[in-house]
Amino acid sequence: MKFLNKLQQFMYGRSGLDSLGIFLFKLYLVLLVINIFMKSNVILIVTLVLIIIILYRMLSKNIYKRSDENVKFLKIKKKFLKPFSNIKRKINDKNHIYKKCRYCKTILKLPLPNKRGFKKVKCPECKKRNKFLILREEKIELIRNNKSK
Ligand SMILES: [Zn+2]
Structure with a gap:
């Protein structure tokens, strides 16, 4: 317990592990595993640099700057994952169609029509x-599936 208390004291006022830190650590682990097979010096240097950045960010007392970096990272992550979330939604939702409004780019959720063709949507x-x-x-198709059961 004494050690934990000391660690807590030591970490007080420091950034610790945020989302960016966790992401970098996962990246570090992935590269570490890849390098077991690749044995590349470049990857080795990258992993060393990564672990230095992770430790530096964790122990940094400049919390505002670190959290600013984290916010930027989360924004980039959201942007990067957005097309994937759209695809995921399309796969999971079989009862609706997702179409982008031509004018304002809003994604519209439409009920599946009974027949193919043009559909006017406001x-x-x-x-x-x-x-x-x-x-x-x-x-x-879904109705057919229900009948066959
Ligand atoms: Zn619109």
Whole structure:
């Protein structure tokens, strides 16, 4: 317990491990594993630099600067993962179609129509009319699936 208390005292006022730190640490571990097979000096240097950055950020007393870096990292992460979250949503949701409004780029969630063809949709965001060509007929497929059960 004494050691933990001392550690707590030592870490007081320091940044510790934030999202960016955890990300860098995971990257470090991945590179470490890759380098077991690659045995590359470049990767070795990168892992050393990474662990120095991780420790430096963890022990840094400039909390504002570190949290600023973390916020920037989270923004980049969100931007990077956005297309993936759209794809994931499309795969998970079989009862709706997602279309982007041509005018304001809002993503609209539409119920699956019974038949293919053009569908007019008023965007709730910019109140402009969009015309979408919808080729999916999954609603019909789903009904068939239900009957076969
Ligand atoms: Zn719109």
